[in-house]
Amino acid sequence: MKRGSSAGPCLLVGCGYTGLRLARRLAARGPVPGQVSGLVRSPASAAALEASGVPARVVDLDGAAALDLPRDLASVVYLAPPSAEGEGDPRLGRFLEGLGGLRPRVLVYLSTTGVYGDTGGLPVDEASPTVPGDAASRRRLAAERLVGSWCGAAGARGVILRVAGIYGPGRLPLDRLRAGEPVLRPEDSGPGNRIHVDDLAAACEAALDRPLSGAFNVADGDHRSIGAFMELVARQAGLPPPRRVTREEARRELGPGMLAYVLASRRVMNRRLVEDLGVRPRNPEDGVRESLAEMGLESRRDLS
Ligand SMILES: NC(=O)c1ccc[n+]([C@@H]2O[C@H](COP(=O)([O-])OP(=O)(O)OC[C@H]3O[C@@H](n4cnc5c(N)ncnc54)[C@H](OP(=O)(O)O)[C@@H]3O)[C@@H](O)[C@H]2O)c1
Numbered sequence: 001m002k003r004g005s006s007a008g009p010c011l012l013v014g015c016g017y018t019g020l021r022l023a024r025r026l027a028a029r030g031p032v033p034g035q036v037s038g039l040v041r042s043p044a045s046a047a048a049l050e051a052s053g054v055p056a057r058v059v060d061l062d063g064a065a066a067l068d069l070p071r072d073l074a075s076v077v078y079l080a081p082p083s084a085e086g087e088g089d090p091r092l093g094r095f096l097e098g099l100g101g102l103r104p105r106v107l108v109y110l111s112t113t114g115v116y117g118d119t120g121g122l123p124v125d126e127a128s129p130t131v132p133g134d135a136a137s138r139r140r141l142a143a144e145r146l147v148g149s150w151c152g153a154a155g156a157r158g159v160i161l162r163v164a165g166i167y168g169p170g171r172l173p174l175d176r177l178r179a180g181e182p183v184l185r186p187e188d189s190g191p192g193n194r195i196h197v198d199d200l201a202a203a204c205e206a207a208l209d210r211p212l213s214g215a216f217n218v219a220d221g222d223h224r225s226i227g228a229f230m231e232l233v234a235r236q237a238g239l240p241p242p243r244r245v246t247r248e249e250a251r252r253e254l255g256p257g258m259l260a261y262v263l264a265s266r267r268v269m270n271r272r273l274v275e276d277l278g279v280r281p282r283n284p285e286d287g288v289r290e291s292l293a294e295m296g297l298e299s300r301r302d303l304s
Contacts, residue, residue, distance in 0.1 A: 009070045010208065011104075012038045013095060014080025015049055015056070018110070018166060022077065022201040023054040026208075039067075061091045067098040075106040077204050078147075082139040089143035096150050108159045108207045109147040111140050113193060113217060113268050115162060121190040123267040126162070126215040134260065144215070151213075159207040161200075164219035164268050167287065168197030169294035173230055177239045182253055183227030183262070185244040190265025191223035196287035199279055206277040219268040220281035226262050229284060236288050236299045 010026060012019045015038030026036045037055040040046050046056035059065050061080060082089035092109075114137035116124040132138045144160050151158030173181075183189075195203075195218050203218045224232070230242045250259060273279050282290070289299040 008035070008072055008074025010036045010075045010077070011069060011073060012036065013061075013076060013078045015040050015054070016045060016079065017168075017171060018197055018200055018204075019077070019079045020048060020052065020054075021168075021197055022079075022204050023049060024052050025198075025201050025205060027052075027054055061095050061098075067095070069099070069102055071102070073099075073102050073104045075108070075208055076104050077108040077110070077208070079110045082136070082143055084136075087139070087142070089139050089146060092143050092146055096146070103154050104156060106157045106159070106208055107147060107151055108161065108204055109144065110204075111144050111160050111162045111215075112137065113162050113164050113219065113266065114264075115141045115144065116266055116268075118264045119266040121265045121267060123269050124217070125269040126217060126272055133264070157211070157213045159213055160215040161203055161207060161218045162215055162268075163200060164193035164195050164217070166197050166200060167194055167291065169291045171197065172233050172237070172288065172291055172295075174233070174237060174239070177230060177234050177237070177242060180243065181258075182243040182245040182250065183230050184225070184250055185246060186225070186227070188247045188250075189225035189227050190263075191267040192226045192229055193219040193223065193266070193268040194229065194284065195220050196282055196291070199281040199287075202279045203273060203277055206279055210277065212276055216272045216277055217268050217270050218273055218279075219270050220284065220287070221270045221274075222284050223267050224284070232284055233288055236285075236292055237297060 012023055015023055019038055023036055023038050038049045039057045039059055041060050043058055046058045049056040059067060080091060083091055115130045115132050116128055117131035117133040130141050132141050147158050147160060199220065200218055227244065234241045245253065250262060292299040
């Protein structure tokens with residue numbers, strides 16, 4: 001397949017769980033070695049990339065190191081999260097400054113669906129208001145705006161992918177199930193939103209290839225609750241189902257981060273992902289089954 005407006009060297013900034021799978025996907029199709037490279041913070045992540053044949057740069061974007069990028073850099077997929085504290089996303093700001101005179105034609109930025117805030121279960125599409133309800137989501141929104149202004153000034157095509165909860169091989173809630181972590185009972189549960197990591201990688205690839213710009217929700221369109229998804233994983237992995245608790249009990253039993261995660265509720269619509277980016281996300285049954293298989297764990301198909 002040809003790489004439309006993004007043909008040429010592509011840099012994946014923050015090449016961790018998703019980035020590594022995207023790097024392999026992009027590297028597999030291009031005949032030119034070294035066209036895809038990854039930027040990571042730690043030598044361990046660099047080693048994982050190199051082991052997959054993807055050239056890696058180790059740079060801490062929170063520091064002052066030079067980026068030393070190819071002069072003909074054509075596209076960037078930025079997958080590093082903002083730092084866990086403070087306002088805005090100075091990490092992203094430093095990266096964009098570090099580009100200096102380089103002018104990639106495409107910048108794809110991975111944001112989160114958290115920018116929509118808690119809608120009490122109501123649907124959100126890309127035209128919905130962004131009302132982030134916590135500091136992390138406010139930093140994301142600030143990052144989206146920085147991407148928009150940088151692309152405007154640089155004449156680059158900017159794509160914001162607003163990503164739901166990522167799952168896949170090695171990213172299933174097996175430890176939480178084994179630890180007996182409870183989930184909300186059905187009558188207290190709102191809709192959930194997820195995406196399989198390979199469907200997210202497909203969305204990144206389409207965002208590079210297709211002459212589109214703006215925001216795209218990346219979710220599989222299956223709105224079963226977090227508890228129902230945990231039950232699916234438990235069934236397929238042959239583990240006991242999670243305990244169902246009331247909101248009051250969850251407040252006592254879950255840590256603040258997990259509590260905020262299970263209580264936030266919105267229904268993320270994915271029409272643009274399917275129709276404009278051309279990605280048909282797999283359903284959770286298939287996604288969990290494939291993930292368990294890749295992890296070498298037998299899926300209990302008869303029960304799923
Ligand atoms: N997990 C989810 O459910 C979810 C949902 C929505 C959106 N997202 C967002 O989607 C993106 C991809 O997610 P992921 O789970 O694939 O991320 P991940 O595995 O945590 O990878 C993040 C990458 O960013 C790099 N990084 C972090 N700080 C850096 C710094 N100061 N300088 C240079 N590199 C730095 C990390 O490098 P090292 O590995 O070397 O530390 C890592 O390679 C992230 O922005 C994430 O927040 C995630």
